[in-house]
Amino acid sequence: MDWLKSILREKEDEVSDSRLEAFLKSIFIPKWNEFMEKEKEEIEKRVNAKELAVPNATKGKEYEAVLLSDCEGIAILKLEGLEQTGLSVQKSDTELRIQGVPNKAGTFPLTLRYKISAGESSFRSRIFELRIDPNPRDLWKDRPVPSDTQYSKADTECVYVKSGTSELEDGTPRKNMVAASKRGRSHAHDGKPRDDHYVVQYSKESEWYIMAVADGAGSAKFSREGSRIACETVKAYCEDALMRSEELEKNIACYSEDIKDKVREKVVGDGIYDILVKAALEANRAIEVEAQKQSRGVREYATTLLLAICKRFDFGWFVATFWVGDGAICLYDANAPTAQLLGVPDEGEYAGQTRFLTSPDIFSQDSFDAASVYKRLRIKIVEDFTALFLMTDGVSDPMFGTAAHLEDPSKWDALWENLIRNEENPINLENQNETTAEQLLKWLDFWSEGNHDDRTIAILS
């Protein structure tokens, strides 16, 4: 202040402190007021910015949102309206944040009340709206299928098939089969039946394992019957054909001596074509017959079909498969580790697109493209394996997601771990027994967002 006094003394002789103070006040207070007005305008603009919005929340899901990222200059700030929601406000020097886990759904008006300087007479305010959506998990309902529905099918099914009571002759443990199928949440919500189906069979006489899974098309009204007919027909056909397969088995043995030999491979391939493709053709015909009987189009019974037969020989295991549609058949060896996908899933560019056993481009009438159908066959000889998996896309989609992942052995390792070392419900696949089937069925209830199709899985292990 002294330096100011000395400057002013050049103008005036005597500058009293009170006059000096009055002078300073007359200059700075208006300027200060102007400055504060601008500040307040700017802060109001910041708080009322159009872009400021409260993002939506979901009941039961962790929520965090920064409502105001710059609180500087605001003396008092509070947010009202969160009281009933389970969310809370966190204020720091710089930002105003909402966080927590909402405990109810609805639309909640929130009022931001603030004073820029503490001395302001009333609060300024801005109203926001917080929308808390219901959690999809809470919305899924389980409605029964109307009792008068034609072709009734149980919502869930599971089975354990032992191949024998004692160990094999050479002391190695037997491989057994377990299968489970469950109506998906989507069908349960709509009170619609399960469209998937499976069969697993071990023939004591021929010592062949026969496994099939089928997924009825979503919009085909009677596809649940289509999948059932497909499975039962191929099981019956294969069981019968494999009782009379000495020639084929001789060829398989011969092939096992030199699997690089293309001639021997072709002989086995043709023999398998004769059984599996004929089985599929029979299934297709059986569906046609039923459709005709009911005066309906075959399309209404559309279904995929994944079929595998398997037998243990002296030299190891022989597996043969036929595959139309999505889902997966995989020969998995945890020790190698290898995961051999025994075919190619039929998938289109868009979700839900696949081929069906009944699609005209598979078996059309009695003339079909034998070469392209042949390509749906696979044969494999391995010394041993951990598990042969057959599954519909209700399981392969959530577990793998893409075709690329289906080819990735580490993803199959992950699935195997998920099954046998599951935290809540480990499944005894390494040493199957009567409880394994129920465990597998329970496992099929896993939650996977957006994946609510019927789920079916069959495992030989």
Added chain:
Amino acid sequence: MRRLPVYILVDTSGSMRGEPIESVRVGLNDMLAMLRQDPYALETVWISVITFAREVRQLVPLTALDKLQMPRIEVAESGPTFTGQSLELLCQCYDKEVVTGSATQKGDWMPLLFLLTDGKPSDVQLYDKQVERVKSRAFGCIVACAAGPKAKVDPLRLLTMNVYSLDTLSGTSFKQFFSWVSTAIGQGGKSVGVRGGTDLPAPPAEVNIVV
């Protein structure tokens, strides 16, 4: 994640001013509220809104249903209805936003398209050309709504067989229409037809199918 993309094209030309556009706003919000009660929709539906008058814009880019905060639809003062341009913008958005499946990525469900107009296209030549481009893209279903007495059905029939007409531009009509759209969307990811299209539910009384 399998998404079901839904594109909604709304005529915002001057003639929609007043009760018509207010009914559309309410109808759309009701539709969104209905969808949010459907667990499948909450997990899979993504919505985009394109408005068209003289100016054509994508008011809402393809956004997940639970993240969506619907902005207020504004109406033009007066002027033409560039429906053709809206289809052109739709194709652009489709090509940019819709994900097709590959070995490494799960594809979207085939998108649904709903177009609402109370008049006829002012840009007829462009419209005719764009209709072909839209039809050459995969859609689960395409539904056109001719709202009110001045709406012309013939241009819409070029786009799709599913043309519905509302006799009036009233709140009730729009409410019924959007409620039905919500049901159609609800079925959209689930009942993929054997040939790939979506089966439409039967429309309500206020909505007449155009034969």
